[in-house]
Amino acid sequence: MSNILVIAEHHAGSLKKGTLAAATLAKQLADKVGGGFDFAVIGGGVDGVVSELQGYGAGSIYVVDGPAFADYLAQPHTKALVAIAEQSGASYLVSTAGTTGKDLMPRVAAAIGAGMVADCVGLAEGDELLFKRPMYAGNVIAAVRCKTDKTVVSVRTSEFDTVEKTGGESAVVAVAAEPGEVGARFVKFDATESERPELTEAEVIVTGGRGLKDGPTFWNMMNPLADALGAAIGATRAVVDSWEEVPNDMQIGQTGKVVAPKLYIAVAVSGAIQHLAGMKNSKTIVAINKDADAPIFQVSDYGLVADAFKVLPELTEKVKAARG
Amino acid sequence: MKILVAFKRVIDPDARIKLTADGSAVNTESVEYKANPFCENALEAALQIAEEHDAEVVLVTIGGDDTEQTLRAGLAMGAARAIRVEVEDQQLDSDLAARILAAVYKEEDDVDLFLLGKQAVDGDNNQVGQLLAEYLGLPQACFASEIEIDEDGEEATVTREVDGGLETIAIQLPGVITADLRLNTPRYAKLPDIMKARRKTIDVMDLDDLEIEDTELKVEVVRLEEPPKRQAGALVESVDELVGKLKNEARVL
Numbered sequence: 001m002s003n004i005l006v007i008a009e010h011h012a013g014s015l016k017k018g019t020l021a022a023a024t025l026a027k028q029l030a031d032k033v034g035g036g037f038d039f040a041v042i043g044g045g046v047d048g049v050v051s052e053l054q055g056y057g058a059g060s061i062y063v064v065d066g067p068a069f070a071d072y073l074a075q076p077h078t079k080a081l082v083a084i085a086e087q088s089g090a091s092y093l094v095s096t097a098g099t100t101g102k103d104l105m106p107r108v109a110a111a112i113g114a115g116m117v118a119d120c121v122g123l124a125e126g127d128e129l130l131f132k133r134p135m136y137a138g139n140v141i142a143a144v145r146c147k148t149d150k151t152v153v154s155v156r157t158s159e160f161d162t163v164e165k166t167g168g169e170s171a172v173v174a175v176a177a178e179p180g181e182v183g184a185r186f187v188k189f190d191a192t193e194s195e196r197p198e199l200t201e202a203e204v205i206v207t208g209g210r211g212l213k214d215g216p217t218f219w220n221m222m223n224p225l226a227d228a229l230g231a232a233i234g235a236t237r238a239v240v241d242s243w244e245e246v247p248n249d250m251q252i253g254q255t256g257k258v259v260a261p262k263l264y265i266a267v268a269v270s271g272a273i274q275h276l277a278g279m280k281n282s283k284t285i286v287a288i289n290k291d292a293d294a295p296i297f298q299v300s301d302y303g304l305v306a307d308a309f310k311v312l313p314e315l316t317e318k319v320k321a322a323r324g
Numbered sequence: 325m326k327i328l329v330a331f332k333r334v335i336d337p338d339a340r341i342k343l344t345a346d347g348s349a350v351n352t353e354s355v356e357y358k359a360n361p362f363c364e365n366a367l368e369a370a371l372q373i374a375e376e377h378d379a380e381v382v383l384v385t386i387g388g389d390d391t392e393q394t395l396r397a398g399l400a401m402g403a404a405r406a407i408r409v410e411v412e413d414q415q416l417d418s419d420l421a422a423r424i425l426a427a428v429y430k431e432e433d434d435v436d437l438f439l440l441g442k443q444a445v446d447g448d449n450n451q452v453g454q455l456l457a458e459y460l461g462l463p464q465a466c467f468a469s470e471i472e473i474d475e476d477g478e479e480a481t482v483t484r485e486v487d488g489g490l491e492t493i494a495i496q497l498p499g500v501i502t503a504d505l506r507l508n509t510p511r512y513a514k515l516p517d518i519m520k521a522r523r524k525t526i527d528v529m530d531l532d533d534l535e536i537e538d539t540e541l542k543v544e545v546v547r548l549e550e551p552p553k554r555q556a557g558a559l560v561e562s563v564d565e566l567v568g569k570l571k572n573e574a575r576v577l
Contacts (some may be wrong), residue, residue, distance in 0.1 A: 002456060011487075020414045073493065074454070075463060075464075098487045099466075099467060099486040100468075104454075105420070106454035107455070107464070110422070110454075113416070114542070115542030115543040118451055119450075134446040135548075136375060138551060139551070140548050141550070142546075143545075143547050143548075145546050183463030184469070185494050186493055188491070189490070189491045190489050191489040200487065226435065240505075247495070248505065249486075249489065253446075263577075269334045273340075280463065284576050285557075286566065293410045297559070301558075302559075302574075303557065303559045304560065311398060315566070316425040318567045322567050
């Protein structure tokens with residue numbers, strides 16, 4: 001029996017990579033407090049997700065599978081996770097800090113009387129178990145202590161590598177759970193129509209800021225560059241707030257998505273603190289801005305002081321050529 | 325209908341955050357406070373619902389009397405009255421805040437909806453609405469970008485901003501909804517409304533009134549530090565130089 005439970009995040013029958021980053025935090029936790037980790041999977045028809053989780057060194061994979069859990073809703077999923085946690089005897093419940101984890105885990109914490117650490121970015125050094133988490137739009141990193149017997153943690157997955165396969169088979173354990181009283185029903189899900197990778201999983205991200213004039217211009221400028229790089233497109237908060245053509249789920253920053261791709265290209269982005277909090281862990285950062293004093297240059301590896309409208313078409317062409 | 329709106333003040337989100345010398349706290353000397361932006365979205369949503377459904381909008385905050393300025397700003401936007409739960413030195417975590425709000429909900433009769441911001445931009449916890457919903461046994465719809473209440477005021481259809489798209493769910497009322505930024509643009513208070521707000525009622529309760537004895541925190545901040553600074557890199561002169569460096573130096577192309 002393991003003491004740490006990692007809740008799998010999945011969508012449309014496949015596992016989200018962030019789950020394996022959350023498992024890395026679970027392993028670090030196990031190094032500190034002893035024990036090991038299990039996975040938990042909740043949904044309707046999740047055999048595929050369960051098999052994707054095999055080979056990562058989990059003791060067991062606990063599964064609640066049934067039509068009542070097919071669509072994510074906070075109340076039934078809380079009941080399911082509480083049932084799994086009881087059966088597994090876990091002291092630590094770990095999820096990603098994606099929108100599902102953010103929605104679900106506080107409810108679970110309240111249900112089991114646990115404290116919750118949101119958006120964990122790592123464990124503090126030293127003997128005592130302290131969790132590090134950002135506050136004030138990433139301007140402050142707090143070390144927090146959870147004082148309850150059980151601890152709920154959501155993990156900022158961009159801060160962790162994914163766990164490697166170690167081989168071996170985890171036992172699959174079916175758990176019986178009742179959805180309980182549910183005061184909500186699922187109506188529909190409109191997926192963001194995009195041929196591009198999802199922002200939180202993309203290796204290359206190009207982000208446009210307010211300097212791109214308006215919504216249509218934003219797309220005209222960003223699409224060709226993203227095509228050339230096979231990149232996802234992000235936007236600043238100012239952009240999604242002002243231009244209807246740019247949906248909010250493209251927002252990168254403390255109040256939007258937190259990303260850490262291999263290459264991040266910020267175009268006409270000034271670099272407000274809250275935006276930097278969402279991207280400053282990217283491996284290589286490129287900034288293009290005509291204002292040489294823009295704060296984005298303080299975090300960029302390569303800065304080009306130039307008018308985006310003038311250099312972006314050239315950059316797009318030369319990236320294409322360089323990638324052959 | 326009656327709508328409760330959690331309304332928190334935070335350090336001006338555009339201000340530079342500084343730590344005290346010993347790193348134990350954020351330096352609050354000569355900082356300005358403003359309403360948490362997401363709370364303003366929640367209030368605006370409540371006011372819009374009230375315009376359509378004849379609802380009373382009640383603000384709730386937790387803090388000392390220095391939070392009343394923020395409450396007055398919310399009253400000037402159009403809330404009918406406010407409740408301040410007096411806690412002077414008591415430290416809060418998300419859990420205690422949620423238990424206090426749950427107690428206020430129970431104290432007020434016939435609440436149909438509890439609206440909150442999805443997170444406060446100081447602690448950035450994004451927990452209170454969800455905790456509150458569980459403590460009250462109510463359905464929740466978090467990260468709302470659109471809210472529609474049916475004619476009888478019995479069900480809310482909520483579009484949620486989730487990873488990879490927009491999800492729509494319907495929740496029975498009473499329920500808990502947390503606001504995301506795109507939900508609306510909060511209105512500015514007009515001068516006559518600011519004057520009127522001075523006469524609106526702010527009821528003050530304390531934890532005894534709400535019969536909250538357990539003020540033990542579940543999660544405690546031990547210390548704060550500034551995040552590691554990223555080293556600024558070099559400026560390049562041309563697109564050619566940039567592409568060359570990305571290909572040969574950073575090896576990311």
